[in-house]
Amino acid sequence: MMEQKEILGILKESGALLDGHFELRSGLHSDRYFQCANVLRYPRLAAKLCDELVEIMKSGKNQCKVDGVISPAMGGIIVGHEIARSLGVKHIFAEKQDGELVMHRFQIMKGEKYIVAEDVITRGGRVLETIDIVEEAGAKVEAVAVLVDRSGGKARFTYPTYSLLQIEPVTYEPAKCPLCAKGVKFVHPGS
């Protein structure tokens, strides 16, 4: 099993986790910026992290005896693919259409068992939508697996949920930002 320190190291070195002073898209300020895609752009790191997540699921007494892994596009696709590779099962994904996640490329069979996989959860809305898709097809959700849980324990699903790392985002209104108070210049992440 990897230590949290090692996982954090991978996220920092790959540029997924940045320390500094950021103005987020929401207009809030933060001393940290997280962009999961930056670690997933390296296939070997994606494989390493997802293998570890599978280890965590198995040590959590989850047999992972499933027919497939399902994830919401786009963010969940690489994680879902890598977990499926690790388990030796298929991976399917749901796509956004008119603001709603739908399954239009693959068929879910009645009675099949799935793991729902996602890269990052903040409120967990996309995971919930994916769970609905599985249940509406008459299939079963065995577990939820996410690389990073940023929900601070707020995203709860009715299925066992596993994450590699939990990081709670700390954000400030610009007027109350301690970094602004110190006169540190902020940057817009991703640009």
Ligand SMILES: [Zn+2]
């Ligand atoms: Zn600030």
